[in-house]
Amino acid sequence: MAADGGPTGSVPGCVADPTTLCAKVYGLTGVDWLAVNAEALIGKPARILLVVVVAAVVRLLLHRAIRRLTDRTATGSMPTILRPWRNRVRAADPDGVETIAQRRTQRAEAIGSVLRSIASFVVMGIAVVMVLGELGVNLAPIIASAGVVGVALGFGAQNLVKDFIAGIGIILEDQYGVGDVVDLGEASGTVEAVGLRITRVRDVNGVVWYARNGEILRVGNKSQGYAQVVIDMPVAHDTDLDRCRTVMQEVADAMYAEEPWSQVLLAEPESLGAEQITAEGVTMRLQVRSTNADQWRVARELRMRLKERFAVEGIRTPPPLLGATSATAAGLR
Structure with missing residues (x-):
């Protein structure tokens, strides 16, 4: 017997091919059993x-x-x-x-x-x-089973997968977040939670809506960047429109220069003039840019100031239509 424990002069058959791992191990160690099992022990x-x-x-x-x-x-x-x-x-x-x-x-x-x-x-x-x-x-049965399970889950949970993928897109693109005021189509209000599957929204009446992310086709976010406050004031047909436009501009400019409103108004107000003419009257439009959090407060303050200034200037609102008055009276009877 040789000193290494193998029979003297025994050479593994795999040594004939010098490119094999067996031959390389045998050439380095000279141990036949290690060379024979090199693939299992080393490879x-x-x-x-x-x-x-x-x-x-x-x-x-x-x-x-x-x-x-x-x-x-x-x-x-x-x-x-x-x-x-x-x-x-x-x-x-x-x-x-x-x-x-x-x-x-x-x-x-x-x-x-x-x-x-x-x-x-x-x-x-x-x-x-x-x-x-x-x-x-043998990976063939495992891969086949995984394929069958994947197809079954794909058909059975396709809406769930769709919701998760849409949720990832919403979060990644920052379409909206908690605290934003959004319009999701069927539901609108303040976002209370954004998950990978659903979005929870509370409307102005306190109703909580759960919208699946995969079913949200469009999002109107009223709380990103800045808010554009648009004020439409109806006036009578015989109103001096140029004077009315000037009055609206003066009211908005005064508010823009006044503290603390000057801190929340991001641009100078602009009185656009007559926006719409109908049988009832003329609609005059004023717009101003403000911060998101203060847009509704700015709109309420502007409406109140415009109403008070209209009363001082004698600018009348459109009178009610005769047909509408008669219908109202008939309803009261």
Whole structure:
């Protein structure tokens, strides 16, 4: 017997091909049993280790890329169109600006967590399949079963998947967030919660609406960037429209120059004049840009001031139509 435990002069048959792992191991060690079992003892463990290391490195790189993307989103700059009003908005509502920044950070962290989980699931799933293949497990039944289960889940839970994908898009694109006033079509009001599957909205009557994200076809957000306050004042046909327009401009300019309204009005008001002429009267329009949080307060204050100034100037509202008056009287009888 040889000193290494193998029979003297015994050479494995695989040594005949110098490119095999068996031949290389035998050439390095001279141990026949180790050379014969080199594939099971060295080859497969080495390939499994390589698969695990590559999967870990790919997962780490994907996580780093996702983290950089979400960090950039969390610290993103204000859109160019909003920059002229940045300082005015900060002075008017610093808490609101801070809330927007916090919401952006939370949104980035949420979507980053989802993307990292998906990346980990995909990478580790592929790694497990490759490891099983190295161990000699027949993958055909597993892949076939997974395909059948995937098809069944695809048909049975397609609405759920649709909602989740739409929810990821809503969060990633920041279409709306908690506290925003939105119009979702069937439901409108203040957003109370945004999830991956549903959005919860409370309307002005206190009714809570649950909207599936996959069924939301359009979103009107009244709380992003700035608000455009539009005031329509009806006046009689015999009104001096030029004078009425001037009066509306004076009222709005006075409010624009007055504290604290000057801090929430982001641009000079503009009296647009006659917007609509109907059988009842003429509609005069005034518009002004304001911060999101103060748009309704600004609108109420402007309407009240315009009504009081109209009374002083003698600008009359349209008289009720005779047909409408008769119908009202008939209803009272």
